[in-house]
Amino acid sequence: MKNKQTEAVREAVTCMGCAHEGQIITDATGAVVETNLVTDRILEMPSTTLKGTNIRKLCAIGQSYDEMLRHSAEGGSLNRPIILQSSSGKRKLVNMSIQPVGEGDTLQYVHVFQDCADLRTMEERLVQAERLATVGKFASQIAHEIRNPLSSISLNVELLEDEVKDSSEEARSLIRSVLRELDRLNDIVGEYLQFSRFPKPKLKRGRVDSVIQELVENSKPPAAVKLEVALMPSSPEVWLDEGLLRQVLDNLVRNGTEAIEGSGTVRIETDVVDRFLIIRVKDTGRGIPIEVQSKLFEPFFTTKPQGTGLGLATSQQILFEHNGHLLVESEPGKGTTFTALLPL
Numbered sequence: 001m002k003n004k005q006t007e008a009v010r011e012a013v014t015c016m017g018c019a020h021e022g023q024i025i026t027d028a029t030g031a032v033v034e035t036n037l038v039t040d041r042i043l044e045m046p047s048t049t050l051k052g053t054n055i056r057k058l059c060a061i062g063q064s065y066d067e068m069l070r071h072s073a074e075g076g077s078l079n080r081p082i083i084l085q086s087s088s089g090k091r092k093l094v095n096m097s098i099q100p101v102g103e104g105d106t107l108q109y110v111h112v113f114q115d116c117a118d119l120r121t122m123e124e125r126l127v128q129a130e131r132l133a134t135v136g137k138f139a140s141q142i143a144h145e146i147r148n149p150l151s152s153i154s155l156n157v158e159l160l161e162d163e164v165k166d167s168s169e170e171a172r173s174l175i176r177s178v179l180r181e182l183d184r185l186n187d188i189v190g191e192y193l194q195f196s197r198f199p200k201p202k203l204k205r206g207r208v209d210s211v212i213q214e215l216v217e218n219s220k221p222p223a224a225v226k227l228e229v230a231l232m233p234s235s236p237e238v239w240l241d242e243g244l245l246r247q248v249l250d251n252l253v254r255n256g257t258e259a260i261e262g263s264g265t266v267r268i269e270t271d272v273v274d275r276f277l278i279i280r281v282k283d284t285g286r287g288i289p290i291e292v293q294s295k296l297f298e299p300f301f302t303t304k305p306q307g308t309g310l311g312l313a314t315s316q317q318i319l320f321e322h323n324g325h326l327l328v329e330s331e332p333g334k335g336t337t338f339t340a341l342l343p344l
Contacts (some may be wrong), residue, residue: 259285
């Protein structure tokens with residue numbers, strides 16, 4: 001039975017893996033039983049030393065790993081960014097998927113992961129950029145078709161408001177309601193046009209601290225939401241477009257604020273992990289179900305009643321244009337962390 005199980009695991013690895021993917025096989029408790037040579041290269045350590053070690057010791061954020069494991073055990077398929085940490089303290093950002101093989105006493109888990117700096121990640125970025133360009137073209141056409149009649153309707157309703165100024169309060173209230181909705185539609189059309197005219201970043205060497213401080217000074221969250229900042233003592237310089245990075249952080253802070261029901265905290269942190277400067281935006285809001293997280297960066301996907309679904313898609317593309325990443329970690333009821341990574 002043992003040999004049969006090992007063969008099944010290897011078959012799964014063959015199907016899932018390839019030359020640029022690390023592979024770690026664990027037993028049901030999480031103890032490492034087998035690795036491949038690519039794991040040595042990605043983790044920059046002899047992977048043979050991992051045998052017998054619980055894989056949770058490799059995960060810098062154990063909560064994210066346990067959530068992935070639960071999802072895979074329920075039959076879900078998920079490829080998700082996670083930080084692995086070697087025994088020397090070296091940390092690597094990887095995309096990982098987990099597949100259970102066998103059952104009962106023979107249950108094992110095949111972990112397949114890829115360095116986020118890998119060529120395949122760049123390939124995925126190009127696909128995403130092409131997709132956004134196509135979506136942007138259609139968004140522009142639709143927005144232009146809508147904007148002109150919308151402006152005409154707004155003007156005519158305003159003229160109508162002047163005509164009925166001596167009418168009942170109910171009539172005036174209805175017209176004001178129509179004008180508010182027209183303003184909202186104009187804002188949505190404006191977002192579509194902004195998305196379709198996505199600018200190329202003008203990158204220069206600089207530090208993110210001033211961008212974050214300016215954002216905090218100009219932010220006006222609800223009274224019940226506290227905005228905190230915890231910057232590293234001396235952040236390294238990175239290539240950045242300050243205006244576009246500010247747009248990303250403003251969107252993340254606003255999303256965090258809107259996710260909080262009642263009182264709570266939105267916290268901005270900076271750190272260095274591996275070859276990246278990290279900016280985390282953490283909120284204590286309602287959290288995001290794991291099955292929704294993989295769709296968050298798709299254009300027009302939104303969980304907000306009146307959202308356009310363009311904010312996170314645009315933010316991710318801005319980070320891609322910086323040769324960086326935008327990641328999400330969340331658990332319902334325990335808040336959400338968006339992590340922006342900028343290469344050093």
